[in-house]
Amino acid sequence: MKIDNLNTVYAHDTAVMRKNTASQTVSSFGFARKRIKFKDSHKEILFSELHALLTSGIDFSRALMLIIQNEKNAGLKSMLQQLQQDVIGGSAFWQSMSQEKVFSKLDCGVIRIGEETGKISDSLYFLSDYYNKKIAQRRMITSAVSYPIIILVTAILVFVFMIMVIVPLFVDVYSRTGGELPGITAAVMAFSDNFMYYLLIFCLLGIGISVVFNPKQKNERLQKIRTCFLLKIPIVGQMIRLHYQSNFCKLLYLLYSSGITLLHGVEMLAEIITFYPYSKSLVSMADGIRMGGSFSGSVGKFPDLYDNRLLTLLQVGEETNTLSTMLDKQGKELTSQLEYKIKQLGSIMEPLLILFIGILVATILISMYLPMFRLGTVIQ
Numbered sequence: 001m002k003i004d005n006l007n008t009v010y011a012h013d014t015a016v017m018r019k020n021t022a023s024q025t026v027s028s029f030g031f032a033r034k035r036i037k038f039k040d041s042h043k044e045i046l047f048s049e050l051h052a053l054l055t056s057g058i059d060f061s062r063a064l065m066l067i068i069q070n071e072k073n074a075g076l077k078s079m080l081q082q083l084q085q086d087v088i089g090g091s092a093f094w095q096s097m098s099q100e101k102v103f104s105k106l107d108c109g110v111i112r113i114g115e116e117t118g119k120i121s122d123s124l125y126f127l128s129d130y131y132n133k134k135i136a137q138r139r140m141i142t143s144a145v146s147y148p149i150i151i152l153v154t155a156i157l158v159f160v161f162m163i164m165v166i167v168p169l170f171v172d173v174y175s176r177t178g179g180e181l182p183g184i185t186a187a188v189m190a191f192s193d194n195f196m197y198y199l200l201i202f203c204l205l206g207i208g209i210s211v212v213f214n215p216k217q218k219n220e221r222l223q224k225i226r227t228c229f230l231l232k233i234p235i236v237g238q239m240i241r242l243h244y245q246s247n248f249c250k251l252l253y254l255l256y257s258s259g260i261t262l263l264h265g266v267e268m269l270a271e272i273i274t275f276y277p278y279s280k281s282l283v284s285m286a287d288g289i290r291m292g293g294s295f296s297g298s299v300g301k302f303p304d305l306y307d308n309r310l311l312t313l314l315q316v317g318e319e320t321n322t323l324s325t326m327l328d329k330q331g332k333e334l335t336s337q338l339e340y341k342i343k344q345l346g347s348i349m350e351p352l353l354i355l356f357i358g359i360l361v362a363t364i365l366i367s368m369y370l371p372m373f374r375l376g377t378v379i380q
Contacts, residue, residue: 038102040138042076044131051124060120061088093120106130106247109272110254117258126254133335137342144346148353155357162364167192170368181371188367223276231277231304235345242338244278245310249331257324263289281305294318310334 046067053063064084071077079100086096094112097103107127114123171189174181181189191198211222231237251272255265263286270282281302288298296315299306310330317326 038076038079040131040135043103043107044128044135046080047124047131048128051121051128054121054124060093105274106251106272109268110251113255113258113260113268117260119258122254122258126250130250137339140339140342141345144342145349148346148349151350151353151357155353155360158357159360159364162361163192163195167364167368174371182367184363184367185370188364220276227276235341235348239338239341239345240275241305241307242334242341244273244275245306246331246334246338247273248278248282248306249310249327249334253324253327253331256327262295262323266295277302277305295323 049067050060050063053066054060058066061084064080064087068077068080068084071080079102083093083096083100086099087093092112092115094108094115097111098108110123110127110130111120114120167188171192174185174189230240248269251269252265255268256262260268266282266286266289270279270286273279273282284301285295285298288301289295294315296311296318299314300311303311313326313330314323317323
C-alpha cells in the first residue's frame, strides 16, 4: 500500500514538474541559458549528488528532480529542468548535455560512455572525482603562483615609476651639466624617452599573443603554433604533458574497463580530448589500430607527447592482457607527479622573481648614479 502511494505521489510530482517546466522553459530559459555560470565546483556537486542518488537505488529522473528541488540558483535550476525534460522525452542524457554550452566535450563524452555501457554510475563518479582533483590542483596552482604574481606586478609598477618619474629627473640634471655620459646611462635615458612607444608596441604584442593563444581558437595552424610553444616552455610544458597523459590513461581505463573495444575507445578519446597535438595523436592511433598495428606501437610514434615509461607499461599490458590495470595505475601515478610539479613551480618562481626585481632596480639605479660617481672622481 505504501509503495502504491509513493508511486502515485511520484507520478503527480512528475506531472506537475512537466507542466511547470514546459511553461517556464519557453518564456525564460532561452535567456537564462546565456547568463548561467556553471563552475567546476557546481559540476562536482551535480555529478557527486547524481552518483550518490543512483547508487542508493533511485532512478535517474527522480534523482534529477530531487536535485532540482534543492537547487537555489534560478539559472541552474532552469537548466536542470530542461535536462530532465529532455530525458523524460526520450533523449539520452549526454545528448541533452551537449546542447548546453556549460558542459565540455569531456563531460558529454564520459556520460556517453556510461550510458552506452550501462555504467552511468561509474561515469558520474569519474567526473565527480575528476572535478574534485581539478579544483584541488587549481587551488595548488593559485597558492603556488599568487605570491610570485604579486611580486611581478610590484616589479612592473616600480619599473614604470622609475622609468617615467625618476629617470626624467636625472635627465634634466645631466642635460644641464653637459658632458659625455656612460653608455648604460645613455641607454636607460633613451629607453625612458621612448617608453610610451615601447609600451604601445608591448600592448599590441599582448593583443596578438592573446589572439594566438586563445584556447577557443579554431584555426588549425594557430592551434599548432600555440600548442607547440606551450609544450616547449620548461616545467609548464612538462606539466601540460602530465595533465593530458593522465587524462588519456584515466579516460581510456574507464572506456576499456567498461567493455568498449580499444579502437572505439581511442576514437571517442579523439573527440573528448581537444588539445591539438593529443587530439591529432589519438586520430593517428585509431588509424594505426584499424590497420592492424599494435596500440603501444601507435603510441610510440609520439615520443614528444607520451613518456617512455607509459609506452613500456602499455606494451607490457598488451602482451600480458593487463592493459586496464596498467592504465589505471599509470593514471594515478601521473596525477601524483602533476601535483608535485605544481608545488615545485611555486618554489622555483619566488626566488627567480625576487632576483629579477633586484637586478632590474639595481641596473636603473647604477646607471643613474654612475655619472655622479665619475664626477666625484674627477673632482678629487
